[in-house]
Amino acid sequence: MASISGFCSSSSSPAAALKPRRLISPQKSPLLRPIVAPRTLVSVARDISADLSTNSSIPLSPKSAAIEKDPVNLWRRYVEWLYQHKELGLYLDVSRISFTDEFFDSMEPRLQKAFLHMKELEKGAIANPDEGRMVGHYWLRNPKMAPNSFLRLQIENTLEAICDFADKIISGQIKPPSFPEGRFTQILSVGIGGSALGPQFVAEALAPDNPPLKIRFIDNTDPAGIDHQIAQLGPELASTLVIVISKSGGTPETRNGLLEVQKAFRDAGLDFAKQGVAITQQNSLLDNTARIEGWLARFPMFDWVGGRTSEMSAVGLLPAALQGIDIREMLAGAALMDEANRNTEVKNNPAALLALCWYWASDGVGSKDMVVLPYKDSLLLFSRYLQQLVMESLGKEFDLDGNRVNQGLSVYGNKGSTDQHAYIQQLREGVHNFFVTFIEVLRDRPPGHDWELEPGVTCGDYLFGMLQGTRSALYGNNRESISVTVQEVTPRSVGALIALYERAVGIYASLVNINAYHQPGVEAGKKAAGEVLALQKRVLAVLNEAS
Numbered sequence: 001m002a003s004i005s006g007f008c009s010s011s012s013s014p015a016a017a018l019k020p021r022r023l024i025s026p027q028k029s030p031l032l033r034p035i036v037a038p039r040t041l042v043s044v045a046r047d048i049s050a051d052l053s054t055n056s057s058i059p060l061s062p063k064s065a066a067i068e069k070d071p072v073n074l075w076r077r078y079v080e081w082l083y084q085h086k087e088l089g090l091y092l093d094v095s096r097i098s099f100t101d102e103f104f105d106s107m108e109p110r111l112q113k114a115f116l117h118m119k120e121l122e123k124g125a126i127a128n129p130d131e132g133r134m135v136g137h138y139w140l141r142n143p144k145m146a147p148n149s150f151l152r153l154q155i156e157n158t159l160e161a162i163c164d165f166a167d168k169i170i171s172g173q174i175k176p177p178s179f180p181e182g183r184f185t186q187i188l189s190v191g192i193g194g195s196a197l198g199p200q201f202v203a204e205a206l207a208p209d210n211p212p213l214k215i216r217f218i219d220n221t222d223p224a225g226i227d228h229q230i231a232q233l234g235p236e237l238a239s240t241l242v243i244v245i246s247k248s249g250g251t252p253e254t255r256n257g258l259l260e261v262q263k264a265f266r267d268a269g270l271d272f273a274k275q276g277v278a279i280t281q282q283n284s285l286l287d288n289t290a291r292i293e294g295w296l297a298r299f300p301m302f303d304w305v306g307g308r309t310s311e312m313s314a315v316g317l318l319p320a321a322l323q324g325i326d327i328r329e330m331l332a333g334a335a336l337m338d339e340a341n342r343n344t345e346v347k348n349n350p351a352a353l354l355a356l357c358w359y360w361a362s363d364g365v366g367s368k369d370m371v372v373l374p375y376k377d378s379l380l381l382f383s384r385y386l387q388q389l390v391m392e393s394l395g396k397e398f399d400l401d402g403n404r405v406n407q408g409l410s411v412y413g414n415k416g417s418t419d420q421h422a423y424i425q426q427l428r429e430g431v432h433n434f435f436v437t438f439i440e441v442l443r444d445r446p447p448g449h450d451w452e453l454e455p456g457v458t459c460g461d462y463l464f465g466m467l468q469g470t471r472s473a474l475y476g477n478n479r480e481s482i483s484v485t486v487q488e489v490t491p492r493s494v495g496a497l498i499a500l501y502e503r504a505v506g507i508y509a510s511l512v513n514i515n516a517y518h519q520p521g522v523e524a525g526k527k528a529a530g531e532v533l534a535l536q537k538r539v540l541a542v543l544n545e546a547s
């Protein structure tokens with residue numbers, strides 16, 4: 001590709017140069033390995049000075065009895081189990097999940113088996129027997145791992161095409177047809193499920209304050225919602241790029257969204273085809289429609305990428321690139337994380353550690369929900385994104401041997417410290433049916449922008465304090481938690497987070513012996529909806545005949 005502008009270029013992570021304020025130097029602690037999430041140290045120090053054993057107001061279940069109450073032992077557990085990815089600046093603290101050594105030993109052979117499954121998957125095994133397809137989202141960030149050169153080239157060429165197209169749209173080389181002096185200013189993304197959640201999460205997390213193109217989403221068949229999005233665009237409909245995303249190319253909600261938008265274009269006297277872009281599988285209904293109608297562009301969705309793991313395919317990369325997000329950095333972060341997750345030593349494999357914690361916390365049967373609490377506004381949609389990734393993958397009626405297991409792991413969450421003033425009350429004192437994942441971001445603001453709103457205290461210090469305080473208060477009442485810490489929210493760290501959870505889901509599915517890569521339950525709902533619509537048509541026909 002001739003010219004790749006900033007959003008597609010690869011550069012070294014700004015996190016490398018990060019020096020957050022008021023951080024404890026790791027060198028000051030002889031117990032620490034070279035890099036430790038420095039603010040986490042503050043929290044451990046805080047726990048050492050607190051007598052956690054006096055906080056418990058709920059009788060201990062046998063499992064809760066494993067919760068480490070001695071602050072010094074908790075500290076040792078933290079040091080022993082802390083996972084650090086130095087290049088990514090990512091830390092995983094599982095010390096507040098109280099799995100025992102016996103549990104760990106008993107899971108080790110199953111984890112080794114899961115690693116073999118993942119290896120087979122990456123080599124191109126048919127991992128979705130229902131649909132007879134491979135599951136290759138890992139190849140998207142490391143095309144060399146693709147099982148053959150045809151697939152490798154497909155991935156590389158698509159990435160080049162995305163960068164090239166985004167470059168031309170942003171630079172104004174490709175112009176809106178009825179606006180020859182201007183350039184495209186808006187994206188209207190039409191898609192649902194995996195064809196919306198990743199792009200929504202990434203837009204919220206990474207889009208700059210003034211992106212080259214602003215993005216809006218139609219992700220439902222709610223007429224009022226659709227009207228609202230179109231009304232908000234107003235005259236800018238003329239400079240809107242409409243990206244219709246559907247792997248299957250036949251999802252009814254997405255089709256309806258497309259028909260509604262096409263009508264809005266007709267009403268405004270605009271030629272939709274010249275502003276329409278399709279992301280879908282080759283020869284799908286959507287692909288054929290876009291080809292026959294001569295849409296502005298078409299990008300492929302591969303059959304070996306599932307909707308919920310499609311963020312690093314054209315589904316996520318094209319909208320991100322158009323918003324000025326460095327997609328090569330996202331891919332680099334994901335590739336680094338994938339590499340870490342190929343480590344067969346469990347302690348050094350963050351996805352395996354996560355899967356192990358989920359299994360312990362939910363008894364391997366989903367008995368507890370996963371509450372995801374990012375303490376960063378821009379990560380607000382992470383839990384919503386994870387909801388599909390985790391629940392559509394793990395929520396299965398049968399295991400791989402055909403036994404009825406009704407597996408799953410429920411995910412919900414919003415953000416800290418906002419939720420402190422909503423449902424944390426119940427988490428601390430109410431029904432004990434969850435474990436928490438805290439997502440901590442060390443960087444408060446870009447360097448040079450912070451200020452002290454009280455002597456010695458910034459706004460970000462409050463956020464940090466709320467996270468540490470909530471975690472300690474929950475732990476004091478036998479509520480377990482995992483903490484994931486990143487230096488800052490960058491394309492690289494977001495790519496790494498996505499890859500971390502994708503792999504953890506794959507490993508967990510293997511631990512509980514289910515197929516993570518199909519969604520038969522969703523099909524049942526779609527079929528039932530089709531029957532309702534068919535019935536409505538018959539009723540209308542009868543009424544029309546009668547009148």
Ligand SMILES: O=P(O)(O)OC[C@H]1O[C@](O)(CO)[C@@H](O)[C@@H]1O
Nearest residue numbers: 193194195246247248251307522
């Ligand atoms: O991209 P498509 O084919 O429109 O599907 C959208 C979503 O529908 C599902 O197939 C079922 O809800 C999801 O797995 C998928 O992400």
